[in-house]
Amino acid sequence: MKTFIFADRADAGLAPLTRHTCPALLPVAGKTVIEYTIDDLARAGIREAVIVASAHADRVQAYLGGGERWGMSFDYFPSRGGEHPAALLSRYGNDLREPLLLVRGDMMRSSVTGFIDTAANDGGAITEGRAGGLPVGLCLCRAGMADKLATLEWPFAAAPEETLTASNLELQHDTWSALDSLAAYHRANLDVAASRYPGITPAGWARQDGLTVGRGSHVAAQSLSGEYAFVGRSSRVHPGAQLAGTSVISDGCFIDNGASITDSVILPGTYIGENIEVRNAIVNGNQVIRVDSGASYRVPDRFLLTQMQPVGESLPARLTNRLAGLIMLPLSLPLWPVAAVGSLLRSPSAPLRPVRLRSNRYRHDEHHEPVPATFTGYQWAVNAPVLRHLPLLLAVISGHINLVGTRPRPVTTGSGDGTPWERAAGETPAGLLGPVQLDLPADAPAEEGLLNEIYYAQCRSLKSDIGYLLKGIRRMFSGRAWSAPRAAGNH
Numbered sequence: 001m002k003t004f005i006f007a008d009r010a011d012a013g014l015a016p017l018t019r020h021t022c023p024a025l026l027p028v029a030g031k032t033v034i035e036y037t038i039d040d041l042a043r044a045g046i047r048e049a050v051i052v053a054s055a056h057a058d059r060v061q062a063y064l065g066g067g068e069r070w071g072m073s074f075d076y077f078p079s080r081g082g083e084h085p086a087a088l089l090s091r092y093g094n095d096l097r098e099p100l101l102l103v104r105g106d107m108m109r110s111s112v113t114g115f116i117d118t119a120a121n122d123g124g125a126i127t128e129g130r131a132g133g134l135p136v137g138l139c140l141c142r143a144g145m146a147d148k149l150a151t152l153e154w155p156f157a158a159a160p161e162e163t164l165t166a167s168n169l170e171l172q173h174d175t176w177s178a179l180d181s182l183a184a185y186h187r188a189n190l191d192v193a194a195s196r197y198p199g200i201t202p203a204g205w206a207r208q209d210g211l212t213v214g215r216g217s218h219v220a221a222q223s224l225s226g227e228y229a230f231v232g233r234s235s236r237v238h239p240g241a242q243l244a245g246t247s248v249i250s251d252g253c254f255i256d257n258g259a260s261i262t263d264s265v266i267l268p269g270t271y272i273g274e275n276i277e278v279r280n281a282i283v284n285g286n287q288v289i290r291v292d293s294g295a296s297y298r299v300p301d302r303f304l305l306t307q308m309q310p311v312g313e314s315l316p317a318r319l320t321n322r323l324a325g326l327i328m329l330p331l332s333l334p335l336w337p338v339a340a341v342g343s344l345l346r347s348p349s350a351p352l353r354p355v356r357l358r359s360n361r362y363r364h365d366e367h368h369e370p371v372p373a374t375f376t377g378y379q380w381a382v383n384a385p386v387l388r389h390l391p392l393l394l395a396v397i398s399g400h401i402n403l404v405g406t407r408p409r410p411v412t413t414g415s416g417d418g419t420p421w422e423r424a425a426g427e428t429p430a431g432l433l434g435p436v437q438l439d440l441p442a443d444a445p446a447e448e449g450l451l452n453e454i455y456y457a458q459c460r461s462l463k464s465d466i467g468y469l470l471k472g473i474r475r476m477f478s479g480r481a482w483s484a485p486r487a488a489g490n491h
Contacts, residue, residue, distance in 0.1 A: 002098050003046050004088075005105040006137070007034050008054040008079035009156045013181045016296075017267070017284060022056040023179055024106040025063060027250050027268060029192040030203030030214055030232045032063070033179065034105040037112070040200065041103065042070040044113045049074055051105070052088060054081040058428055058460040076459065084157040085139070086149040096146050104137025104155055108188045109176035111199025112138060115169060124167025126152060136176045156180075174198065186282050186291045189265045190246040193230035202230050214251065219243075226262070241272075252308065273304040318360075324403045324469075325396030332390060339380040339387035347381035352391065354378055358409040359400040360429045374411050375400045384482045386475075392432050404465040404472075405431025406453045428457040433472035 007024035014023055024034040031039075041049065049067070051074050053060040060076075067074035079088055085102050103112065112129075119127035119140040125148045129138030137155045141148065151160050155178060175197045177188040192202050193212065204212040211224050214233035223229075223237050226244040231237060232251035241255045245263035249255060252268050258275035266272065267284040282289040285307030289296045299305040343351035359373040377400070378391040392408070395401045401408055408430040435452045436444075456464070 001046070001101050002096060003041065003049040003101040003103065004052055004077075004085070005034065005037060005041070005049050005103050006052045006079070006085075007060055007105040008052050008081055008083060009104075009106045010055045010081055011106075011156065011180060014179065014185060016287070017182070017185070017282070021059060022053070022106065024053075025056070025059060026179075026185065027232075028108060028185075028189050029212075029230045029248050030251065033108060034060070034064070036108065036200050037103055037105045038064070038067075038070055038072070040112050042072055043111075044116050046101070047072050050092075051076050052079045052083075053077075054079040054083075058457050061459075061461065078455070078459065082156050082158075084150075084160070085152060085154055086146075086160075089146055089149065097143055099143050100139075100141040100146060100149075102137075102139040102141070102149075102154075107137045107155065107176065107178055108192070108197065109136050109138070110171070110174040110197050113199070114174075115171060116140065119169055122167055122169065127167045127169050128152060129171055130168050131171045131174055131176050133170075134178075136171065136174075182282060182289055182294075183291045186265055189248045190228075190263065193248050194228040194246050204230065204232070232268070254308065269308045271306045271308050273301075276304055318399055321402045322397055322399050325393055328403065329393050329397065332393060335387060335390060339382055339390050342384075342387060343381040346383075351381050352378045353381055356411045357395075357400070358411055358430065360402060360405075361399060373400075377401075377408070386482060389432060396432055402429045402431035404433050404468045405429040406434050406456065407436050407449070408432075428453065428460065433468050435468070438468060438471050438475060 007022065009023050011018065011023050014026070017026060025032045028036070038049075049072060051060060051064060053076065057076065057078060064074060077088070077092060089096060101116065115129045115138050119129070125142050125145040127140045129136050135153050135155050139149075139152060139154070153159060175191065177184050179185050179188060191197060192200065195201065202212050204214040207213045208221060208224070210226075210228045211219070211221070212230045213219055214231060214235070216234040217231050217236065219231045219237040220239040223239060223241050223243055225242050226246060228246040229243040229249070230247070231249045232253070234251055235249050235253040237243065237249065237255040238257040238259070240257035241259045241261070243249070243261050247261045247263065248265045249261070250266055250268040250270070253266050253270050253272070255261060255266070255272045256274045259272045260277045261272070262279040264278045264281045264283065266278070267282065270283055270285055272278065272283070278288070280290060280292045282291060283305065286299045286302070286305040287296065288299065288305070340351065354376050355378070356374055357377050359375045361373045363371060363373040375395065377395045379388050380390060382388050392401065396403050406428045435456045436449045440449055440452060
């Protein structure tokens with residue numbers, strides 16, 4: 001059975017939580033949404049799956065890896081975002097003669113094991129899972145019947161002209177959520193913490209009735225004054241704090257003395273200050289979203305609410321990039337005198353030219369919202385690319401850019417603006433070497449460069465980055481690295 005897990009939704013209904021991630025990677029009681037689906041498929045005996053992702057595909061792949069955690073093997077395939085399975089499978093290209101299991105990995109539902117067992121005995125070409133008459137993102141397609149998928153009503157995809165009317169399997173006594181709004185996301189967290197999803201459990205250990213605690217967390221029994229509470233990994237709830245109703249405290253949080261959390265979801269890395277009362281809300285750093293009224297506001301005082309955990313790449317990844325830059329610097333030293341002499345001959349008054357670029361690091365703005373930092377890099381005033389960009393090695397060592405990544409963005413281009421695809425390319429870590437810098441001519445259209453960076457963002461891996469690094473080293477001995485580009489703008 002060929003299994004496809006769809007994680008290609010970029011849903012505006014979950015904004016602003018999806019500003020830096022996709023719905024599939026949002027945390028629900030200690031696990032990301034997609035992990036609940038993968039856990040369930042692993043228990044059902046599925047050993048191979050294709051992860052379908054669009055924007056933030058690089059983060060999905062970096063988080064899930066090759067599937068070893070589940071004893072599974074993952075392949076990744078790019079989606080155009082909210083793509084119908086029939087259209088995606090037509091692009092997939094492989095000869096799909098075996099049965100197909102299609103699962104949305106960015107929705108919450110009870111165990112899919114019952115659906116798989118029942119659907120396997122159904123005689124229809126396509127069996128679709130439904131609850132209350134609505135599709136829940138489950139479909140089993142018989143071998144050789146992939147062409148019938150054009151009539152499938154698939155969540156978060158364009159509706160087909162003719163929808164499927166037969167072989168609908170109604171899931172009895174199951175709980176599910178489309179996670180199509182902030183209120184739905186809030187409710188799903190509370191329901192998982194209260195064990196209202198049959199077949200799935202939150203990521204932690206039951207300390208007492210109603211209290212589940214993750215690894216490395218500290219919470220006193222007297223803090224639980226409500227029915228249910230979930231406290232994720234590496235979090236601390238002060239003994240003087242109170243968790244009332246049903247509450248979810250995500251990983252890396254700190255709830256200070258006298259704070260009161262009621263029927264609320266506290267997202268990772270959030271600090272709740274002393275004597276702060278949070279009720280019926282989602283709290284992400286210093287942003288409070290009231291799910292009963294829809295109101296959203298920020299608390300500017302960092303002693304009341306704040307984000308303790310920065311966004312961006314992991315610490316090991318950042319250290320690896322900086323170490324790679326340190327290794328490359330001494331190897332490049334023979335080129336620096338050549339670049340300096342050439343720059344002085346070409347521009348005696350300004351041999352080094354400053355350029356203001358967006359950093360891979362993040363800072364907090366006046367609203368304590370994480371935004372890309374900026375830095376001043378330098379370029380030699382020569383035409384040869386291999387010499388001109390030598391000073392940017394110092395930006396690699398300082399952690400502002402990677403050795404391999406997308407083109408460094410000048411601050412005037414606004415990497416967070418434009419279409420979702422422009423934002424996806426802009427949010428991928430920038431680097432000295434990369435697909436546009438190495439594979440495209442300097443006079444290539446801007447659209448072609450964007451498409452290359454989108455593909456890189458979706459398919460990025462350690463193997464591909466090593467490949468670009470080796471290609472960059474080989475390119476140093478090519479004529480292109482030492483000749484003036486035909487047009488400015490690309491590296």
